[in-house]
Amino acid sequence: MARILLGVSGGIAAYKSVEFTRLAIKAGHAVRxxxxxxxxxxxxxxxxxxxTGAPVLTGQFERDPAGGAFPDQPRPAHDPIGHLELAANCDIYVIAPATANTIAKLAGGFADNMLTALALSCRKPLLVAPAMNNEMYVNAATRENIEALRRRGLTLIEPETGELASKGEYGIGRLPEPATLLAETERLLAGAQAEFAPRSLDGLKLLISAGGTREPIDEVRFVGNRSSGRMGFAIADEAAARGAEVTVIAANVSLQRNERVEYVDVGTAAELQREIETRFDACEALIMAAAVADFRPVEPQAGKIKKRGRESLAIELEATRDILSAVAARRRPDQVVVGFAAEAGPDLLAEAQRKLEQKGLDLVVANDIADAAIGFESTENEVVMIGADLRPERPPRGSKRLVAQAILDRLERLAGERREAGQTG
Ligand SMILES: Cc1cc2nc3c(=O)[nH]c(=O)nc-3n(C[C@H](O)[C@H](O)[C@H](O)COP(=O)(O)O)c2cc1C
Known part of the structure; x- marks a missing residue:
């Protein structure tokens, strides 16, 4: 995968960088x-x-025992200048957390420690993740420094709003969760690699549903599910990097968005259905990765149902329409339709095959929801794919981006076959 250089500056959120490092290595990256x-x-x-299994440097005058090599590289025979060698060897430089002080140094072009010297000498994509107290973040000096970095083409990942480290304080300045940082790193990497990579899905019009629908019980509560949208968003990022024109119908997803992808936000299954049906004819491939409610309350109540005086509450649910069957029934022969199946345990394959045949799909991607380490809110996934030949394909367990690559490799083959059939037929 990639060589990630991580710069850690002096903020409380440095503890999140430890987890970021662990996740990055688990996803197959080499990290210094x-x-x-x-x-x-x-x-x-x-x-x-x-x-990381590699030395950590703080100053430019320290000798690097690894000679600037990443853990997957051999150590060079000579002793190179550390900040130049690491900058040359990495694929991306991520500074997380970036303190107000370090951001000011980056804006001013200072090179007084290893982290800042590397930022000046590195010509690879730079991702800077500011994290600090709310007051420091909104201070005019910090705002101007951040804007200066943006103008120079560095990518900044916005801090989140929420509880801050200092007791009782709330505001903007929290470092995003390590999984989000990793997804953003991989997105930037894929974008940079895509500048040079062959665009294997060039121009393919791809429609993807992602997230989980919410069906109102009243104006406050809903029947929902645990889908975060990570898998659908990872497929969208990867497809956009391969040159596809991607539209994502996003049901209640609060993840970072990709400027190369068009997003349409929806709430309920009915809204999702409407958006998919409106756009289906114009697409060449549809991937339904969203978890769509099978049932919804028959009569959502106005206002908020009061608890007062009630011992129990029965809510009648009715089945929603099956979007995938509806669109698969009206598809053209040149369109590819991919569905997802989330099942627990031994029924997984049988259920995937049933979906494939009954709904007339080209491919079903099935994952086992009984395994807590994969699926819904986790950053990793492991799937089985079944197509027309009914031979299960099991790509290795890995980050959702890695699984997205395996799904799109398969989609590429299917879309290629359809295009060829269209030309000869
Ligand atoms: C307990 C504590 C927590 C701090 N947390 C942050 C922080 O989250 N973000 C920040 O910009 N500065 C924070 N600071 C201030 C920085 O540590 C200080 O500006 C330091 O000089 C930064 O150096 P560096 O940018 O070279 O790492 C904190 C200081 C202390 C004492």
Missing amino acids: VVQTPDSLNFVGKSTFEGI
């Missing part, structure tokens, strides 16, 4: 870490060295 001297007050070198 540099730290500012002040960040050692928050996380020690040994933690990162233990996880």
Whole structure:
């Protein structure tokens, strides 16, 4: 996969960078870490060295025992200048957390420690994740420094709003969760690689549904599900990197968005159905990755149902329309339709095959919801794919981006066959 250089500066969120490093390595990346001297007050070198299996540097005058090599590279025979070699070897430089102080140095072009010197010498994509107290973040100096970085083409990942480290404080400045940081890193990497890579899905009009629908019980409550939208968004990112024209119908997804992808936000199964049906004829391939409600309350109540005086509450549900069967029934022969099946345990394959045949799909991607390490809210996934030949294909377990690649490899073959059949037929 990729060589990620991680720069850690001195903020409380440095602990999240430890988890980011672990997730990145688990996803198959090679990681080297540099730290500012002040960040050692928050996380020690040994933690990162233990996880990455490589030395951590803070100053430019330290000798790098690895000679600037990443864990997957051989150590060079000579002793290169550390900040130049690491910058040349990495595929991306992620600075997370980036303190107000480090951001000011980056904006000013300072190079007084390993992290800042690397930022000046690195010509690879730079991803900067600011994290600080609300007051520091909204301060005019920080705002101007961040804008200066943006103008220079660095990618900034917005901090989140929520509880801050200092007791009782709430506001903007939280470092996003490590899985979000990794997804953003992989997205930027894929974008950079796509500049040079052959665009294997060039111009393919791809419609994807993602997330989970919510069916109102009253104006406050809903019947929903645990789908986060990560899998559908990962497919969209990967497809856009391969040159596809992607539209995502997103049901209640609060993940980072990709500027190369068009998003249409929906809430309920009926809204999702309407958007898919409106856009289906114009697409060449549809991937239904959203978890769509099978049932919805028959009569959603106005206002909020009161608890007062009630011992119980019965809500009558009615079946929703099966969107996939409806669109598959009216598809043209040149369109590819892919469905997802989430099932628990041994029935998985049988259920996937049933869906494939009954709904007339080209491919079913099935995942086992009984395994808590994969699926819904997790960053990893493991799937089985079944197509017309009924031979199960099991790509290796990995990040959702990796699984997205396997699904799109399969889609590429299917779309290629359809295009060829269209030309000869
Ligand atoms: C307990 C504590 C927490 C801090 N958290 C942050 C933070 O989250 N973000 C930030 O910009 N600065 C934070 N600071 C201030 C930085 O540590 C300080 O500006 C430091 O000089 C940054 O150095 P560096 O950018 O070279 O790592 C914190 C300081 C302390 C004492």
